[in-house]
Amino acid sequence: MICNTAIFYDIENLTGLFGGKTNTVLHLDEIYRRVLEMEGVHGVSVQRAYADWSIPNNKNFRNSVLQVGIEPVHIFNTNQQDKVKNAADVSLIIDVVDSISKRPEIENYVIASGDGIFALVAKKLHENGKRIIGCSFAAITNSIFLNACDNFILLEKTDASIIATSSRRKTAPKATTNSFVEPEEPPTPTAFPKTKYTDVLLRTNIPIWHDIGDSAGCFHTVRRIIETLFCEETQSMPPLEISVFTNYMNHYIPNFKVTKHGFKRVGEFIRFILTGSPYCLFTAANNVLRIAPREIAAGTNIFEDVKGLLITSANGNKFKSVFDVPQGEPFIYSIMPQPALPAPPPIKKKKIKSPEPQKIIKPEPQKETEIEKEIPKEIKIDGSIRKWIKDKFEELSAADALPPGEVRKLTTPEYAQTVFGVRSPIFKEIETRSNLNEQRTANGKIKYWKESFRFNGKMFIVYKEWVVNLHEERFIAWLETLQK
Numbered sequence: 001m002i003c004n005t006a007i008f009y010d011i012e013n014l015t016g017l018f019g020g021k022t023n024t025v026l027h028l029d030e031i032y033r034r035v036l037e038m039e040g041v042h043g044v045s046v047q048r049a050y051a052d053w054s055i056p057n058n059k060n061f062r063n064s065v066l067q068v069g070i071e072p073v074h075i076f077n078t079n080q081q082d083k084v085k086n087a088a089d090v091s092l093i094i095d096v097v098d099s100i101s102k103r104p105e106i107e108n109y110v111i112a113s114g115d116g117i118f119a120l121v122a123k124k125l126h127e128n129g130k131r132i133i134g135c136s137f138a139a140i141t142n143s144i145f146l147n148a149c150d151n152f153i154l155l156e157k158t159d160a161s162i163i164a165t166s167s168r169r170k171t172a173p174k175a176t177t178n179s180f181v182e183p184e185e186p187p188t189p190t191a192f193p194k195t196k197y198t199d200v201l202l203r204t205n206i207p208i209w210h211d212i213g214d215s216a217g218c219f220h221t222v223r224r225i226i227e228t229l230f231c232e233e234t235q236s237m238p239p240l241e242i243s244v245f246t247n248y249m250n251h252y253i254p255n256f257k258v259t260k261h262g263f264k265r266v267g268e269f270i271r272f273i274l275t276g277s278p279y280c281l282f283t284a285a286n287n288v289l290r291i292a293p294r295e296i297a298a299g300t301n302i303f304e305d306v307k308g309l310l311i312t313s314a315n316g317n318k319f320k321s322v323f324d325v326p327q328g329e330p331f332i333y334s335i336m337p338q339p340a341l342p343a344p345p346p347i348k349k350k351k352i353k354s355p356e357p358q359k360i361i362k363p364e365p366q367k368e369t370e371i372e373k374e375i376p377k378e379i380k381i382d383g384s385i386r387k388w389i390k391d392k393f394e395e396l397s398a399a400d401a402l403p404p405g406e407v408r409k410l411t412t413p414e415y416a417q418t419v420f421g422v423r424s425p426i427f428k429e430i431e432t433r434s435n436l437n438e439q440r441t442a443n444g445k446i447k448y449w450k451e452s453f454r455f456n457g458k459m460f461i462v463y464k465e466w467v468v469n470l471h472e473e474r475f476i477a478w479l480e481t482l483q484k
Helices: 011-015 028-036 056-067 087-102 118-127 143-148 198-204 215-229 242-252 266-274 377-382 386-399 404-410 413-420 468-483
Strands: 005-010 044-051 071-074 108-112 131-136 151-154 279-283 289-293 309-313 331-335 427-429 453-455 458-462
Touching: 005 011, 005 028, 005 087, 011 044, 011 056, 011 087, 028 044, 028 056, 028 108, 028 131, 028 151, 028 331, 044 056, 044 087, 071 087, 087 108, 087 118, 108 118, 118 131, 118 143, 131 143, 198 215, 215 242, 215 266, 215 331, 242 266, 242 289, 266 279, 266 289, 386 453, 386 468, 404 413, 413 468
Parallel strands: 005 044, 005 108, 044 071, 108 131, 131 151
Antiparallel strands: 279 289, 309 331, 427 458, 453 458
């Protein structure tokens, strides 16, 4: 199969070099991973990253460049004093136009930048029948370039699963007189914990892993520890507590921090590692987290596998578990968003002689609650509570306070009718390639606010036609259910 995609990274734009704000959470392997997941992409044959690679911050992308096979293109003197800010842009544009004639097999051109100048490149690519895919952070993306792209990958608030491959040295290495760099001394492993499992590990002679920036190498080491711990010799031993297992990880991977690999807690990381494996994470009667083979943990509170986990190896093979990847093979991973559950099929009503009309359940009138007291009296008199409800949705969006299941329900007309007495969905997910004003309409009228609201990493527009007498009690009752 011929690789039909090329990626061009504008490092200066993505890191905000000339804006004075360096983006410290950019991971080039994330862009590579998300491009591979796109429909119509059959492998990447060209990858080039344009930057002044002598700048210290750019050196942090070394691991990403090596891991996914990016060709670094060095641009000299890209700084504010020399005023050659666009040198990288010009070099990138030249290479793109040159590839159109020299590489006809390339159908997809990915430009990782938010600079508006690339809208002209998009026009030229369209004239030659090519597909243009943009990729950048929303805050630095020019709207003209965004609209010129066939697809756009937004990097805002990415999944917690993003692999952090940037180098994280606290001090600069010392330079010797012969211009070579002295290698950093590897961190010292922690003391080996002494437990009932100790002898099994010592006999296996698992090597110490020092490169904590190499996520795949760290994960392979953790996998090997797990496979060694649970063998025939340890079947009669009690399940392993996660705190003890963490001590083993700290010994075999010195200075290993799960937060540097996209996870908030050790338990979340272990659940990811064990997904699709013969082992699981569970809690017993005393609520202590433990690891054990699944057959031993049967009957306990077992944590579910991570849904939508996709692992892609360096040669393009895809797996659903770390344990399926050949030992030592590099890989990147992602957690795919799960599709909304389909609406249940309509229930056929049986014909009866005296059918009773379907009643819409309304909340019983109660004494004025704390939420009701928040509504200004002048708004009630006016007959509209739009501003108050809009403020509430802005508060919920800022705190990301709606669970995924509730967000999913709010996008369905059935839920809107039952809970709020509204015929249109409360939420509409924004389609970046469609006109926003058209998305705001329902039955030929604009019924959604033009402002966007973020929930669970997705952008939505929200229904705005709220009236006191029709919707006030229902909306308040819904808010109170969120507080329970």
